[in-house]
Amino acid sequence: MAQMFYDDDADLSVIQGRKVAVIGYGSQGHAHALNLRDSGVDVRVGLREGSKSREKAEAEGLRVVSVADAVKESDVVMILAPDQVQRKVYADEIAPNLQKGNALFFAHGFNIRFGYIKAPEGVDVVMVAPKGPGHLVRREYVDGRGVPVLVAVEVDASGKAWDLGRAYAKGIGGLRAGGIETTFTEETETDLFGEQTVLCGGTSQLVQYGFEVLTEAGYQPEIAYFEVLHELKLIVDLMVEGGIAKQRWSISDTAEYGDYVSGPRVIDPSVKDNMKAVLSDIQDGTFAKRFIADQDAGAPEFNALREKGAQHPIEVTGKKLRGLMSWIQDNDADYVEGSAA
Numbered sequence: 021m022a023q024m025f026y027d028d029d030a031d032l033s034v035i036q037g038r039k040v041a042v043i044g045y046g047s048q049g050h051a052h053a054l055n056l057r058d059s060g061v062d063v064r065v066g067l068r069e070g071s072k073s074r075e076k077a078e079a080e081g082l083r084v085v086s087v088a089d090a091v092k093e094s095d096v097v098m099i100l101a102p103d104q105v106q107r108k109v110y111a112d113e114i115a116p117n118l119q120k121g122n123a124l125f126f127a128h129g130f131n132i133r134f135g136y137i138k139a140p141e142g143v144d145v146v147m148v149a150p151k152g153p154g155h156l157v158r159r160e161y162v163d164g165r166g167v168p169v170l171v172a173v174e175v176d177a178s179g180k181a182w183d184l185g186r187a188y189a190k191g192i193g194g195l196r197a198g199g200i201e202t203t204f205t206e207e208t209e210t211d212l213f214g215e216q217t218v219l220c221g222g223t224s225q226l227v228q229y230g231f232e233v234l235t236e237a238g239y240q241p242e243i244a245y246f247e248v249l250h251e252l253k254l255i256v257d258l259m260v261e262g263g264i265a266k267q268r269w270s271i272s273d274t275a276e277y278g279d280y281v282s283g284p285r286v287i288d289p290s291v292k293d294n295m296k297a298v299l300s301d302i303q304d305g306t307f308a309k310r311f312i313a314d315q316d317a318g319a320p321e322f323n324a325l326r327e328k329g330a331q332h333p334i335e336v337t338g339k340k341l342r343g344l345m346s347w348i349q350d351n352d353a354d355y356v357e358g359s360a361a
């Protein structure tokens with residue numbers, strides 16, 4: 021069983037006694053910076069020249085400086101720029117300004133696990149990874165609750181890295197819910213596997229295939245949309261509340277019987293073999309190499325795939341139908357429908 025810890029197992033003063041630089045002010049960055057600030061931690065935000073995020077951070081009363089200056093004046097550096105740019109930001113602006121005794125923090129182990137970032141000797145390397153999107157991390161904190169976090173220590177140079185990691189986790193509100201001890205390797209590999217095979221990749225493809233089969237068979241796209249996409253949330257909510265068992269308890273006997281007899285026909289054992297192949301590409305670095313090579317080339321493959329996804333007919337139908345459902349609010353002010361970016 022996993023080692024878990026809570027608010028009482030961490031000492032907030034450990035992080036309150038440090039100077040924290042939060043690099044990036046996006047989904048995770050804004051949540052970490054604001055939650056730490058509200059927990060009485062000395063925080064500054066490091067952003068690049070001309071950053072679009074600067075105004076947002078300053079509007080919240082945060083001090084924004086260059087990445088290099090943020091690192092220089094801090095002894096804890098949390099890197100919350102996108103994974104694919106971290107390597108460059110690290111090499112250009114963070115590494116030259118890191119000192120012995122500093123701590124380098126991540127919210128995902130990608131760059132450490134695959135060797136794109138190598139911390140110098142004498143620097144703690146710690147991960148605090150909330151198991152939820154940044155906007156939820158902020159919202160829960162404001163409401164007095166928290167989103168569970170994974171905590172890992174890759175390098176314990178100071179001998180106190182775990183205390184620091186737990187204190188940081190408490191500062192962002194994560195230990196109100198609970199922290200789970202893990203490693204950079206376990207977090208990175210399972211995170212990539214989950215998002216690729218089930219949460220994002222698997223689900224997106226399943227929904228698109230379901231929509232295609234129904235519309236190609238002559239059913240109306242609006243009806244297909246409700247059956248294969250809209251209702252997914254209700255099912256997933258039940259699973260999150262009480263596992264697959266609660267979902268099956270709640271649905272009709274007809275649906276439950278269909279689940280048993282047709283589920284394994286659609287997701288047959290070959291899918292498990294496919295998942296193993298994906299896992300192996302994650303473990304041996306094939307996925308990371310492909311992703312980073314494409315990003316380094318200006319992301320031609322990524323952009324083409326994004327464009328193709330955005331043009332799937334289900335998006336057109338969905339946009340129209342969501343407009344009819346006033347209770348479906350898009351509460352992410354930054355998200356512009358139709359622009360995948």
Ligand code: NDP
Binds near residue numbers: 043045048074101
């Ligand atoms: P975002 O894409 O939301 O980060 C964007 C931020 O990074 C913006 O403030 C942007 O500023 C800044 N940025 C972009 N390029 C640079 C650069 N070259 N130098 C400095 N700042 C830059 O990232 P996420 O919050 O999604 O991810 C951050 C980390 O958190 C990743 O490691 C990710 O895996 C992890 N994570 C993310 C989760 C999530 O909910 N999204 C969940 C758990 C972990 P600008 O305005 O200049 O573009």
Ligand code: MG
Binds near residue numbers: 128211212215
């Ligand atoms: Mg991920």
Ligand code: MG
Binds near residue numbers: 247
């Ligand atoms: Mg139905």
